[in-house]
Amino acid sequence: MTWQSPVRLLLLFGVLALAVGYLLMQRRRSAYAVRFTNLRLLDRVAPVRPSWRRHLPAGLFLAMLALLVVGFARPSAEVRVPRERATVVVAVDVSTSMLATDVEPDRLSAAKEAASQFVDGLPDEFNVGLVAFAGSAAVVVPPGTDREALHDGIGRLAEGMTGVQGTAIGEAISASLGAVKGLDDKAAKQPPPARIIVLSDGANTAGMDPMEATAAAVAAKVPVHTISFGTPGGFVDRGGRPIQVPVDGQTLKAVAEETGGGFHEADSNEELRGVYEDIGSSVGYRKERQDISARFIGLGLVFAMGAAAGSMRWFSRLP
Incomplete structure (x- = not known):
């Protein structure tokens, strides 16, 4: 696989920065809760919060961004085409x-x-x-x-x-x-x-x-x-x-x-x-180099819909 606009892949660093920022925010939120919350009272009155599910929409959203960046870089590959x-x-x-x-x-x-x-x-x-x-x-x-x-x-x-x-x-x-x-x-x-x-x-x-x-x-x-x-x-x-x-x-x-x-x-x-x-x-076939960016963009849209559906299902809001 080759790239028609490889410089656009630099945008993946932006996606990586968002991922790191999300992890730091989660860690900071956990530390704040432990410092200022009455854990016994919270355990009695607060409903059970989802664990991995609360991170799934964010994960899917970041994956969508990565796939869209890859598609934006216009990848191409050799495809067998009937003569x-x-x-x-x-x-x-x-x-x-x-x-x-x-x-x-x-x-x-x-x-x-x-x-x-x-x-x-x-x-x-x-x-x-x-x-x-x-x-x-x-x-x-x-x-x-x-x-x-x-x-x-x-x-x-x-x-x-x-x-x-x-x-x-x-x-x-x-x-x-x-x-x-x-x-x-x-x-x-x-x-x-x-x-x-x-x-x-x-x-x-x-x-x-x-x-x-x-x-x-x-x-x-x-x-x-x-x-x-x-x-x-x-x-x-x-x-x-x-x-x-x-x-x-x-x-x-x-x-x-x-x-x-x-x-x-x-x-x-x-x-x-x-x-x-x-x-x-x-x-009866020939090898032809074709733009395959639609594959990554399409998969990215699937991930985006998954993130939206998960967020609405568990948190009654869009991510």
């Missing part, structure tokens, strides 16, 4: 290996659930799109703010829906970049701030070379965050015969490092949700 036209494209692997049950109930079902929760956690103004890929890639839902359409698209994700076997990570990145470029009429000349998230469990086995698609993402200044999902012991059942489908994240790691995105590994539902939360806290 205009921020666009996120989530690409989900729907190859056969995603039916492995090493993650309950299976990798694909867990991925769909986590993706749905991730979408719900993004600001409503974010444009979010969905890409499905196996041996090829297809845009299931173009980027937009229609969350109902997006949830419907996530629900329709199914193994083999692209019609081509394999894992085409390069095609997924390329299709996602195409979705970003087609966001609106301005996207060609004024690309929106975008992020791509690719979730897969294996290495690239089909389609475009992932490094070629990665180079296109670098040129477009679109970071690609990748998630390697699954365990080394995963397998799928094909006609009663188990086929090993161990997770392989080397390609995904290389893509993330090259584009400036983040590489994550998850081998459970909980870890996958945590990864999405981590990604969601960073995509």
Whole structure:
């Protein structure tokens, strides 16, 4: 936190002086009462006086003054602000290996659930799109703010829906970049701030070379965050015969490092949700320094009302 008018903080010495003066007055009043009062008589005829309550309005009043001085000094801090036209494209692997049950109930079902929760956690103004890929890639839902359409698209994700076997990570990145470029009429000349998230469990086995698609993402200044999902012991059942489908994240790691995105590994539902939360806290935002004096002024006014309410409640007067 910084101050636009730090010299105004010197007024806090005035608040401190008032606090010291109040304490001295209370001490002087107590000494006077002990010197000139018949304590036995006072104990019999005087009503019970509040102890800490009689100091509370004064304390709140001094706190209010301090907060107002801080607000007067115009503090500012960096605040996360959603970027205009921020666009996120989530690409989900729907190859056969995603039916492995090493993650309950299976990798694909867990991925769909986590993706749905991730979408719900993004600001409503974010444009979010969905890409499905196996041996090829297809845009299931173009980027937009229609969350109902997006949830419907996530629900329709199914193994083999692209019609081509394999894992085409390069095609997924390329299709996602195409979705970003087609966001609106301005996207060609004024690309929106975008992020791509690719979730897969294996290495690239089909389609475009992932490094070629990665180079296109670098040129477009679109970071690609990748998630390697699954365990080394995963397998799928094909006609009663188990086929090993161990997770392989080397390609995904290389893509993330090259584009400036983040590489994550998850081998459970909980870890996958945590990864999405981590990604969601960073995509589509910019840091902007803003004046936050209203926070201190508002809290000071709350304290002022508390001081007034306490004084009226216990002493039938304003402080």
